[in-house]
Amino acid sequence: MRAIEFQEYGGPEVLKVVEAEAPEPGPGQVSVDVAYAGINFADLKARETGYRVPRLPFVPGLEVSGRVRALGEGVTGLTVGQEVTALTEGGAYADVAVADATTVFPVPAGVGLRTAATLPTVLPTAYALVHSVGRLQPGETVLVQGAAGGVGTVLGQLAKAAGGTVYGVVSSAAKADYAREYGYDEVFVGDFEKPVRAATDGRGVDLVLDPVGGDTLRAGLASLAVFGRLVSFGNASGAKAWSVGQPELYPHGVTVGGFSILTLAQTAPAELRALAERAFAKVVDGTVSLPVTAEFGLAEAAEAHRLMGTRTSTGKLLLRVGG
Numbered sequence: 158m159r160a161i162e163f164q165e166y167g168g169p170e171v172l173k174v175v176e177a178e179a180p181e182p183g184p185g186q187v188s189v190d191v192a193y194a195g196i197n198f199a200d201l202k203a204r205e206t207g208y209r210v211p212r213l214p215f216v217p218g219l220e221v222s223g224r225v226r227a228l229g230e231g232v233t234g235l236t237v238g239q240e241v242t243a244l245t246e247g248g249a250y251a252d253v254a255v256a257d258a259t260t261v262f263p264v265p266a267g268v269g270l271r272t273a274a275t276l277p278t279v280l281p282t283a284y285a286l287v288h289s290v291g292r293l294q295p296g297e298t299v300l301v302q303g304a305a306g307g308v309g310t311v312l313g314q315l316a317k318a319a320g321g322t323v324y325g326v327v328s329s330a331a332k333a334d335y336a337r338e339y340g341y342d343e344v345f346v347g348d349f350e351k352p353v354r355a356a357t358d359g360r361g362v363d364l365v366l367d368p369v370g371g372d373t374l375r376a377g378l379a380s381l382a383v384f385g386r387l388v389s390f391g392n393a394s395g396a397k398a399w400s401v402g403q404p405e406l407y408p409h410g411v412t413v414g415g416f417s418i419l420t421l422a423q424t425a426p427a428e429l430r431a432l433a434e435r436a437f438a439k440v441v442d443g444t445v446s447l448p449v450t451a452e453f454g455l456a457e458a459a460e461a462h463r464l465m466g467t468r469t470s471t472g473k474l475l476l477r478v479g480g
Contacts, residue, residue: 158177158251158252159251159455160175160176160177160216160248161174161216161218161251161456162177162216162217163204163213164214165213166207168205169204169460169466171204172217172459177251179226179252180248180254181255182228182229183230183255185229185231186232186256186258187225187227187228187229187243187256187261188229188253189221189224189254189255189261190223191221191251191254191478192221192223192270193222193478194249194274194475195221195279195474195475196218196458196461196465196474196475197220197278197307198306198391198465199219200462201465201466203215203217204217204462216251217247217250218245218250218254219246219277219419220244220249220276221243221249221254221256221274221277222242222264222276223240223241223270224239224240225238225239225261226253228258235258240263240264240273241261241263241273242264242273243256243262244256244277244278246419250458250476250478251455251478257426259422259426259427260422260426260429262433262437266441268441271452271475272449274475275447275475276433276436276437276440278418279308279473280433280436280437280439280445281418281432281433281436282308282418283308283445284439285421285436286308286312286388286390286416287312287315288315289416289432290388291366291388292386293319293320293364294319295320295321296321296322297320297321298357298362298364299316299323299324299365300380301324301325302326302365302367303327304327304332304344305325305332305333305471306368308368309325309336310336310471310473311339311445313336314339314444315439318340318439318444318445322342323341323342324341324343324362326346327345328346328468329346332346335472349376350376350380357382360382361380361381361385362381362385363382363384364385365387365388366388366390367391369391369392370392370394370399371397378401378405378411381409383411384409384411385411386412386413387412387414388413388414388416389414390415390417401413447472447473448472450471450472450473450474451464451474452474452475453474453475455477455478457476458476
């Protein structure tokens with residue numbers, strides 16, 4: 158089979174097409190003939206810094222859609238040939254990928270394999286941030302960093318459907334125009350702390366959702382209203398690990414939480430399945446659409462990484478792998 162792997166860390170050029178043996182599923186696992194693979198910022202971090210890479214060479218990729226190829230020992234509830242979408246621990250940039258059965262989901266009714274490839278990471282993450290961790294209530298205000306990205310596009314729609322007033326932060330005017338099409342009431346370009354205070358009559362927002370970290374996270378914390386909440390779900394800035402304590406939390410009674418779907422898949426797979434089922438229902442009922450804004454062939458993985466690395470892309474990027 159074909160696979161995209163890197164044997165050293167570096168820029169997009171380290172991604173190479175190789176021929177490899179198709180992996181076989183072990184006990185409790187499922188192999189999938191891949192139709193599409195999603196591209197995530199975590200894939201770029203893996204390639205650049207070794208984020209969640211157990212050893213080299215490594216085949217990146219965290220999510221796929223396709224058809225069940227084979228079932229490992231003890232797997233029930235799935236059949237060979239069934240259309241599925243899956244969250245993987247790597248290996249998605251290939252003709253065949255393997256995933257734990259607990260993170261393999263039947264494709265929802267009415268959803269094609271192209272759209273299904275956008276589901277495993279983006280949709281449950283966004284749903285958890287709005288509902289499970291962020292606990293957004295009708296009438297509250299929410300500020301989303303990276304509003305034009307894959308997760309940000311879904312967050313705007315879910316937060317609006319939950320009855321929130323939704324503010325976004327992006328890096329360009331073009332991204333601001335894009336984000337406004339997906340639920341955002343107002344979108345700020347670049348610096349946001351003063352505009353947020355102005356938009357909320359000095360009050361601040363009830364919920365901040367931050368995948369950036371560093372100075373952006375600290376500015377988000379300063380943008381919270383009394384009793385506000387901040388949820389960190391990434392560190393795209395590459396800043397050193399942050400810490401927060403009494404000086405930041407006590408004056409206004411704010412709280413800070415965190416979320417990682419990859420960690421949840423390892424520590425609480427049953428909770429992940431329940432979360433994913435609730436999240437996928439939002440696509441079926443039309444609450445959420447997941448726009449694919451760019452699609453590349455498997456051999457063009459380096460070009461896809463270059464595009465995402467420019468921070469100019471919007472929506473979701475996919476690799477087209479199989480038929």
